[in-house]
Amino acid sequence: MQDEKPDNDKPTSPPSFSVERVGSPINPGGRPSILLPLVLFSLLLIVAIFYLPEWLPKANNTALPAPEPVTSKLEDSPFQDAQLAKARREAQDVLQQLLTVQQELENIAVQRWAEESFQQALQFAADGDSYYQQRQFTQALAQYQTSLEALQSLQSQGQQVLEAALNDGQAALANDDVDAAIHAFELAYAMAPEQEAAVSGLQRAQNLPALLKLLTASQYAEEDGKLDDAIEFANQAHGLNSMHLGASQTLARLQQNKLDRLHRRYMSSGLSALANNDTQQAIDAFTQALHLKPKDQDSLDAMRQAKSKQLAQRIAQLMQDGQTLEASEQWPEAIERYKQADALQSGLVQVRVALLRAQARAELDELLSARLAAPLALRDERHYANAAELLDQASRIKQPGPRLSDQIDDLQHLLIQARQSVTVQLLSDKQTQVQLFKVGGLGVFDSKQIQLYPGKYILQGTRAGYRDVMHEFVLQAGEAATTISIRCTEKIGSI
Structure with missing residues (x-):
């Protein structure tokens, strides 16, 4: 059964399917159904699957026949591809190192101290990129390697450049060369902003103009005799840069001048006070002078003289006080004064004599007081004899004071009464x-x-x-x- 051929006179556009135009297998009155060819194809497929193998002759060997050798020439080379892949990997590894070194150089501001060499090294890398894009990996690797070596050479120079910049900056500061100092330390700071020498050096360089102006103002103030103002300007300059030799020397010199002036003033005041026998004021003045110049020999000699004179005055005053107390027969108090004088300078004859005299009178006074306080003890012959001897000793004192005179009279009266029954x-x-x-x-x-x-x-x-x-x-x-x-x-x- 053959399929119906389409009418060549009909249009080529896809047919429009509808229920009115297509017949049904149950209603053969319509046009032939589209399912009929499908059924026939299915029957042929079943026959081919189940019956065709039986009809074909069986082979003795079930193995597939070996393929015929290919006689055509291969267009690709595996070994060459492997070499290219290896070169590409090596080029990529070198390129990664190159980028790392490039970043490190940029971090130390290589453009500021080796711009031309840096750009030349980068050009080698750019040439390598061109080879890489053309899949010429071996040539690209060579260019990358050349670029890497050039960048590494620059990298090895970085520390030397930094040290040279720091040294140049220090030399410029020492010569008060503002522009050179700022230029050098700006480079050092750009290369190593974390390094203290670069930070402090740049700050000193930036402060140098103000420092030089302050030193000039200090000089003018000194010439006008305004020493304190000169010191203040120099001190401000020193504060801007304590390592500046000129500022340090100027400040030290001005401070020494002020110290010398004050020292002379204190020495003059002390010597004047010493001449007026005001030893304490003299000692105070010499103390201030020695505070300014602890090892000054003139100040040391003046201090010794003032203290020696003050010691003599103190001893003389104590002796005078002791004699006054003796006159009022206050023997314990007089003894205390003489002991103080002896402690200040032992071995003075007049002090020792006065002390012994006061001690003897104090002892006599004590014995007389004790005897007069116990008159009934005179009934005893031994006590009576001791009292009589004490009375004789007291009576031999020349120029007895009122107290001793009264004691002598009282004891004499007690001795008389002691023998009246x-x-x-x-x-x-x-x-x-x-x-x-x-x-x-x-x-x-x-x-x-x-x-x-x-x-x-x-x-x-x-x-x-x-x-x-x-x-x-x-x-x-x-x-x-x-x-x-x-x-x-x-x-x-x-x-």
């Missing part, structure tokens, strides 16, 4: 044994009258079977007769 009337019961300590036994009695020197006494009464009794009494010189009763009246064991 006082009448004592004793009463008892004829049964009590009576004893007077330091005198002796008085026996038993009803009444007894005795004569005793002024003093303190103790009576004791004893009686068998009775408790002892004690009676203490004091007799004063010139006292009227006194009566004392002593009896033992308390039996032992009685309630």
